[in-house]
Amino acid sequence: MSEVLSLVVVTGMSGAGKTAALKVLEDLGYEAVDNLPLDLLARLPDLDEGPRRPMALGLDSRTRGFRAETLAAHLDMLRARDDVRVRLLFLDCDDDVLHNRFTATRRLHPLAQDRPVADGIGLERQLLEPVRERADLTVDTSHLKLPEFRELMIANFSLQSEAAMNVMIVSFSYRHGLPREADLVFDVRFLDNPFYEPALRALSGEDSAVGSFIQRDPAYRPFLDGVVSLLRTLLPAYAKAGKRYLTIAVGCTGGRHRSVHMARTLAATLEQGGARIVLRHRDIHRGGE
Numbered sequence: 001m002s003e004v005l006s007l008v009v010v011t012g013m014s015g016a017g018k019t020a021a022l023k024v025l026e027d028l029g030y031e032a033v034d035n036l037p038l039d040l041l042a043r044l045p046d047l048d049e050g051p052r053r054p055m056a057l058g059l060d061s062r063t064r065g066f067r068a069e070t071l072a073a074h075l076d077m078l079r080a081r082d083d084v085r086v087r088l089l090f091l092d093c094d095d096d097v098l099h100n101r102f103t104a105t106r107r108l109h110p111l112a113q114d115r116p117v118a119d120g121i122g123l124e125r126q127l128l129e130p131v132r133e134r135a136d137l138t139v140d141t142s143h144l145k146l147p148e149f150r151e152l153m154i155a156n157f158s159l160q161s162e163a164a165m166n167v168m169i170v171s172f173s174y175r176h177g178l179p180r181e182a183d184l185v186f187d188v189r190f191l192d193n194p195f196y197e198p199a200l201r202a203l204s205g206e207d208s209a210v211g212s213f214i215q216r217d218p219a220y221r222p223f224l225d226g227v228v229s230l231l232r233t234l235l236p237a238y239a240k241a242g243k244r245y246l247t248i249a250v251g252c253t254g255g256r257h258r259s260v261h262m263a264r265t266l267a268a269t270l271e272q273g274g275a276r277i278v279l280r281h282r283d284i285h286r287g288g289e
Contacts, residue, residue, distance in 0.1 A: 003052045003083070004052075004082075004083055004084065004085050005045050005052045005054070005055065005083060005084045005085065006030075006054040006055070006085050006159070007044070007045075007054070007055050007056075007057070007078065007084055007085065007086045007087070008025060008030065008054075008055070008056045008057070008086075008087050008089060008157060009041075009056075009057050009059060009075070009086060009087070009088045009089065010022060010025070010056060010057065010058045010059070010089045010091065011058070011059045011060050011071075011088065011089070011090055011091070011128070011131055012060065012089075012090045012091030012092055012093075012128065012132075013060075013091065013092055013093050013098060013121070013124060013125065013128065014060060014061065014062070014098075014109060014110055014111075014120075014124060015093065015098045015101045015102055015107075015109075016091035016092060016093040016098065016141050017091050017093075017139075017141045017144075017149060018034075018058050018060060018091055019034070019058075020146065020149060020150075021056075021058075021089065021091060021149075021153060022034060022056055022058050024149075024150050024153040024154070024157075025056035025153065025157060026056065028153075028154065028157060028158055028159060029053075029054060029159050030053070030054045030055055030056040030157075030159075031053045031054070031055045031056070032055075032056045032057075032058070033055065033056070033057050033058070034057075034058035035058060035059070035060075035062060035063050035064070036057050036058075036059065036063070037063070037064045037065060038059065038063055038064065038065045038066055038067075038070055038071060038074065039065055039070075041057070041059070041071070041074040041075075041078070042073075042074040042077040042078060044057075045078070045081070045083065045084050054159060059071065060110075060128075061110055061111055061124050061127055061128065062110045068127060068128065068129075068130040068131050069130070071131055072130065072131070072134060075088060075134065087136045087137065087157075088131075088134060088135045088136050088137075089135065089136070089137050089138075089139065089157075090128075090131065090132045090135035090137070090138045090139070091138075091139055091141055092132065092138055092139065092140050092141070092142075092180050093140065093141050093142045094140075094142040095118070095121050095122075095125070097142045097143075098117075098121050099117050099118060099121065102117045103117065109121065109124075110124075111123045111124050111127075137156060137181065137245060138180055138181045139152060139181050140179060140180040140181055143282055143283070144280075148280055151278055152168060152278060152280075155168065155245070155276065155278045156244065156245045165235060165238065165239045165243065165244055165245065165246065165275065165276065166244060166245045166246075166276045166277075166278065167235070167245075167246050167247075167248060167270060167275050167276065167277050167278070168181075168245070168246070168247045168248070168277075168278045168279075168280065169247075169248045169249075169250065169263045169266055169267045169270075169277060169278070169279050169280070170182070170247065170248070170249050170250070170263065170279075170280045170281070170282055171205070171249075171250050171251070171252075171255060171259035171260045171262070171263035171280075171281045171282060171283070171284065172249055172250070172251045172255050172259060172282045172283050173251065173252065173253065173254050173255025173256070173259070173282075173283035173286060174187075174189070174251050174252070174253060174255075175253065175254065175255070176255065176282075176283055176286065178249065178251070179247065179249045179282060181247045182247050182248070182249035183246050183247050183248065184234075184246070184247075184248045184249070185248075185249045185250075185251065186227060186248070186249070186250045186251070186262070187251055187252075188223070188250060188251065188252050188258045188259055188262050189251070189252050189253055189258070190219060190223075191214055191217045191219060191220060191223075191252075191258045191262075192213065192214065192216070192217040193252075193253070193257065193258065194210045194213050194214065194257040194258070195253075195254060195256075195257060197213065200213060200257070203257075204256050204257060204260055204281075204284055205256065205257045205258065205259065205260025205261030205262070205263075205264060205281075205284075206260060206261075206264065206281075206284075210257055210261060211261045211264075211265075214257070214258055214261050214262075224262070224265060224266075227266065228266070228269055228270075231248070231266070231270060232273065235270075235275060248266065250262045250263045250266065254283070254286070255281070255282065255283030255284060255286060256283065256284050256286070259281075260281050260284055263279060263281065264279065267279040
């Protein structure tokens with residue numbers, strides 16, 4: 001059997017971080033190519049007769065001949081091959097953040113050369129929705145700092161950990177919406193809220209006093225034990241099924257106290273069990289309730 005080619009296709013909204021993703025993948029050892037003509041995608045594994053280096057391809061609405069249906073057909077052809085392992089990474093971002101990024105850099109949106117940026121963003125989101133639905137991994141970069149984004153990319157695409165499952169645990173505020181990339185979501189708004197304790201309001205779930213307060217809630221321990229038991233069953237099952245990455249989201253009202261503490265506790269517990277963990281607090285600095 002031929003050597004298996006590891007291929008990552010990076011797509012998503014313009015301005016969501018495709019260039020940054022390709023740079024990280026290149027640092028990891030992938031051969032990175034941006035805006036390859038779409039009709040070459042399915043033929044790519046047969047173009048090089050030498051040793052098969054892992055490849056990362058950037059494709060988006062700027063790509064020549066780009067159509068969601070065409071991309072889907074090419075991906076299906078690649079996934080049907082035994083000598084190619086292809087993964088589709090979709091980078092998403094809130095519309096207002098994308099608008100600010102284009103405004104700050106004075107760049108024209110590729111689909112709005114002579115129209116407002118917002119028109120281009122809306123058109124592109126509609127165009128790419130069928131692609132987003134087929135993604136193996138969706139990453140929302142709206143509030144990700146570059147080091148956090150790099151860490152997430154390494155956790156999911158490092159060539160040194162091909163056989164390992166990587167778990168991202170992210171705390172969030174329901175007020176600001178569910179993390180788009182979440183596979184599992186746990187709601188901890190039923191726990192006693194430290195926000196209503198004046199001495200704790202300005203602190204976060206990273207502070208021991210807040211943790212002690214949350215742990216005194218009678219519902220805390222049964223919930224934690226139940227979630228840990230569930231995850232210890234699910235993680236090996238997902239890994240056996242070939243899943244390499246899992247995003248677990250833990251939410252509360254403000255994303256600063258209860259969800260942060262629970263996410264930290266889950267991360268520490270699962271890490272002791274041997275899981276590879278990336279921990280992120282999406283909304284910890286956004287304020288309280």
